[in-house]
Amino acid sequence: MRTTQLLKTAYTASGVSDTLQRYENRFDDGHARPEDRVSEAASLSSEYYGLATDFYLHGWGKLFHFGVRHQGESQQDALRKYETYLADKLQLQEGERCLDLGCGVGGPMINIAQHSKVSITGINNSLYQIEKGHEFVREAGMGSQCNFLSCDWMKIPLRDETFDKAYGIEATCHAAGRRTDLFREVNRLLKPGGLFATYEWVMTDKYDPADLRHQQIKRQIEIGNGLSDITGAADVTDSLAAAGFEVLECTDRASECDADTPWYHPLRGEQFSFAHLRTSPAGRRIMHTALAGLERLHVIPKGSTRVHEVLETAADGLVAGGELGIFTPMLFVLARKV
Numbered sequence: 001m002r003t004t005q006l007l008k009t010a011y012t013a014s015g016v017s018d019t020l021q022r023y024e025n026r027f028d029d030g031h032a033r034p035e036d037r038v039s040e041a042a043s044l045s046s047e048y049y050g051l052a053t054d055f056y057l058h059g060w061g062k063l064f065h066f067g068v069r070h071q072g073e074s075q076q077d078a079l080r081k082y083e084t085y086l087a088d089k090l091q092l093q094e095g096e097r098c099l100d101l102g103c104g105v106g107g108p109m110i111n112i113a114q115h116s117k118v119s120i121t122g123i124n125n126s127l128y129q130i131e132k133g134h135e136f137v138r139e140a141g142m143g144s145q146c147n148f149l150s151c152d153w154m155k156i157p158l159r160d161e162t163f164d165k166a167y168g169i170e171a172t173c174h175a176a177g178r179r180t181d182l183f184r185e186v187n188r189l190l191k192p193g194g195l196f197a198t199y200e201w202v203m204t205d206k207y208d209p210a211d212l213r214h215q216q217i218k219r220q221i222e223i224g225n226g227l228s229d230i231t232g233a234a235d236v237t238d239s240l241a242a243a244g245f246e247v248l249e250c251t252d253r254a255s256e257c258d259a260d261t262p263w264y265h266p267l268r269g270e271q272f273s274f275a276h277l278r279t280s281p282a283g284r285r286i287m288h289t290a291l292a293g294l295e296r297l298h299v300i301p302k303g304s305t306r307v308h309e310v311l312e313t314a315a316d317g318l319v320a321g322g323e324l325g326i327f328t329p330m331l332f333v334l335a336r337k338v
């Protein structure tokens, strides 16, 4: 996606400013209540992804998640391996039907469908992401294996036991505080014994809720990523158990990254490289200046520069959370429907 095209398909006229205003009001301590963010998480995330998706496509590609990266490996290869790891843990068999919770623009769904020869239904409540997803599935020639369903994942309009397997990649963090309801819905849709795998964003045991710096980092990650809350690993495993799953595995894969290439490496970008130009701090500063100029010239919608600033907050929080080890986006959990 070209810089001059940012937010132009997703919005018209004052759409960006109005949505951004609504989004930021939700985090305004004077007026907003944290419990409202939890109960309105679906609207919060769809506002967020309406604003953020073009920036993700521009800076990150079609795979909206992190990965275990080793020295000498490209970021895109690491992300693909991160997906096929999950596919292999699910023991996907050719011809099976699989559910992708919060499928983004369908990048992981396409890769997993190609890798495992399964058919996948991607659930998403961001209409704009689904629109982009259709385009990418068509380009990849994967229309016979990949399809999208636009709905809130708390109420998926499909029959019980529709799927053999299910997964979510860095998605169900948007249901923090309400994971049990979501996992019950996944359980309902799985056949008996069906496996469910998920990569979860959680605060680790090192997070001290009384520490002001820790609180600030958690809030930066929430505001910058459309999250109503970030809970700990126990919220994930307890919710799975309450929803009728047996937890088979729960590991933080952050420890598998090489020391020189932690998961937040592309956002920190201390070594200049063209691969990291759009995600590194230097690249983001250049981007910010370019956006301000384009916005002044009315090439991109009013409010676009501010959206970029919100995403900057996300990057700062993620790097700080990763460096202190108080946050991980890589909690891998495998569970079976009992």
Ligand SMILES: C[S@@+](CC[C@H](N)C(=O)[O-])C[C@H]1O[C@@H](n2cnc3c(N)ncnc32)[C@H](O)[C@@H]1O
Pocket: 041, 042, 045, 046, 049, 062, 063, 064, 065, 101, 102, 103, 104, 105, 106, 107, 108, 123, 124, 125, 126, 129, 151, 152, 153, 154, 168, 169, 170, 171, 172, 174
């Ligand atoms: C960080 S993105 C991950 C996307 C994708 N799994 C990937 O790795 O590329 C989170 C996804 O969850 C979706 N999502 C959030 N809340 C949702 C809800 N209530 N119902 C359906 N999808 C939701 C978002 O629209 C987004 O596509």
